[in-house]
Amino acid sequence: MKNHRSEYNLKKPEDLYKFRSSILSWYRFHKRELPWRKSPSLYKTVVSEFMLQQTRVVTVIPYFENWIRNYPDFLSLAKASEDEVLKSWEGLGYYSRARNLHNLAKIVSSWKKVPDSMEAWKALPGVGPYIAAAVTSIAFQKVEAVCDGNVVRVLTRIFSITEKFKDGATAQKKLQTTAQSLIDQDHPGDFNQAMMELGAIQCFRQSPICLTCPVLNFCTSGQAGAAEQFPKLEKKKKKKKSIHRYWIESDKGLLLFSNPRSKKRLSGIYELPESMPSSMESKKEAEKILLTKKRTIGNVDYLEKIIEISNYAENEIELECGYRWASRKEINKLTLSGPHRKWIQEILD
């Protein structure tokens, strides 16, 4: 017996039209009220897209609101210092995003007219294929399809794509042309957001809500009750590392470290040091484990033991590049990684 719904075929122009109108009207009715959707602007779109990379909406919301208060437009952001900008990003992670956004603001605010082409945007720091398509479609109505993790999920389910992708990034690249073939020519920005919104609030990775899906008629795996089987991605294995951190106090405060080089991880962001200044190496006496914590960075699970060093010869210590002492007051002003701020607070309390 033939399923009535399977008569829809996105290769037929009239069904493509229905698909677009279905998902667009669903989006206009069901979209979440998010701060960057309230009174949208190019600037807000750019800031939100930078923050939303690999980062959940609920995490971004308070950062976004604070950011817009501190830096309401490109010019105010361009004028801010890097330290200030990093401090506003503290805890959000992927700090190169903040530096790239800051540099982007300096470039854009120096221009008489902001470009509206995909190519021009891709040339800006921190802007890749996703952000270029998102910004130009949402802010300039360019017909450029986004293909992020949400869209991959929606597309592989609609078409029951059985190809096994190496990883999410590979799937995004390969399915971009498919996304481009579906995009609504008249409402590209809303269409892009609709596809992502569908992935975010309906087409969940696990337990998708297919029964009320606006495009179930077009979704082959949804109709088969098999949506959860897609996308097919290869598993990646995690590494484990165990490291130690030093807790060293003097009358000048707590010893912190940040990578001085602008390219390296967490440069400008302080953490407890992984190694002690070499001048201290021979002079330490007592060690004590204060705290043991776990955290994940990329695909590495870290086990960090915080070791207290005491009874060292304080006067003979010379700090190498990257190290500094910080009083409690100074700690609050510096930018620390999110976990280290919490752990330090926990030890101090």
Next chain:
DNA sequence: AACACGGGGTT
């Protein structure tokens, strides 16, 4: 193509 880059929510 593979890896580094943060942090956290969900299952």
Next chain:
DNA sequence: AACCCAGTGTT
């Protein structure tokens, strides 16, 4: 414990 989130840049 595994997965992955409105990805990008480097090697």
